[in-house]
Amino acid sequence: MSPDKRKTKRQRGSSLTAQPPPRAANRIFYAVAEGAVTEYDYLTMLQNAFSEQCSFRIDMPRSRPDDMKPWRVAERVLAVAEEDARRPEGEQYAEIWALFDRDRHRDVAEALDALDGHSKVRVAFSNPSFDFWLYLHYALHDVPQDGWNHQIHQLLAQSPGFLGFGAKDKRITKARADNLLPRIKMTCDHARSLDKRCRSGKCAHRRGTKPDCGPLDQDPSTGMWRLLESLGIA
Ligand SMILES: [Zn+2]
Numbered sequence: 001m002s003p004d005k006r007k008t009k010r011q012r013g014s015s016l017t018a019q020p021p022p023r024a025a026n027r028i029f030y031a032v033a034e035g036a037v038t039e040y041d042y043l044t045m046l047q048n049a050f051s052e053q054c055s056f057r058i059d060m061p062r063s064r065p066d067d068m069k070p071w072r073v074a075e076r077v078l079a080v081a082e083e084d085a086r087r088p089e090g091e092q093y094a095e096i097w098a099l100f101d102r103d104r105h106r107d108v109a110e111a112l113d114a115l116d117g118h119s120k121v122r123v124a125f126s127n128p129s130f131d132f133w134l135y136l137h138y139a140l141h142d143v144p145q146d147g148w149n150h151q152i153h154q155l156l157a158q159s160p161g162f163l164g165f166g167a168k169d170k171r172i173t174k175a176r177a178d179n180l181l182p183r184i185k186m187t188c189d190h191a192r193s194l195d196k197r198c199r200s201g202k203c204a205h206r207r208g209t210k211p212d213c214g215p216l217d218q219d220p221s222t223g224m225w226r227l228l229e230s231l232g233i234a
Helices: 003-013 038-054 070-085 108-115 130-135 150-157 174-199 224-231
Strands: 027-033 056-059 095-101 121-127
Touching: 027 038, 027 070, 027 224, 038 056, 038 130, 038 174, 038 224, 070 095, 070 108, 070 121, 095 108, 095 224, 108 121, 121 130, 121 224, 130 150, 130 174, 174 224
Parallel strands: 027 056, 027 095, 095 121
Antiparallel strands: none
8 A cells, every 4th residue: 555545544544633622721521431432532522623612621541441341430430530539629620521331231320329429420321322422413313222232333324424333443533523513512402302301201212110210211312412511512
């Protein structure tokens, strides 16, 4: 392959490069995600596009093992929160976020319980997965997935900009970011409306006899809009 071709290939298929965040951001966030690539690429996209305007910075772990289980994400977040509490108030994080998925994980409830009640810790939980949040950029989809991700994956892989998205191609490239960014406000509306359906008892999934849907019942759903709201984006 010629050097030129190699360069083009690299540009087409590589994750976004983080641009320098604003020097004096009003609020500094920390986020730990379950996946090693897609979520962090997405956060980099948000930072590149909105950090100046909304005055935030998102710190992320340097070491990003693939396929962290929810309890590993929770552990990481709690360790960061503990360290953060020892710093002087002016140097502390505004919020510390855990991003994880329902998928077929068994320890989600445990992870949610462990994170509950910490004042700065917040959770963006997606059911069945973060890819559902990505798919909401293209359509409001309210069909229960029972913890499986393959249908959402298929739908996403047919969406503009995400052709070929899958196990070996989980990056958010410049082209994908350009496709996602103009849709962000609508995506938050989609995710909020699913939440609202649950609160008003009009959700599509089984409700059983419980009066309210807990986060594990909400299928499909994603709490990513809460993070974007907190960042001041939408
Ligand atoms: Zn519901």
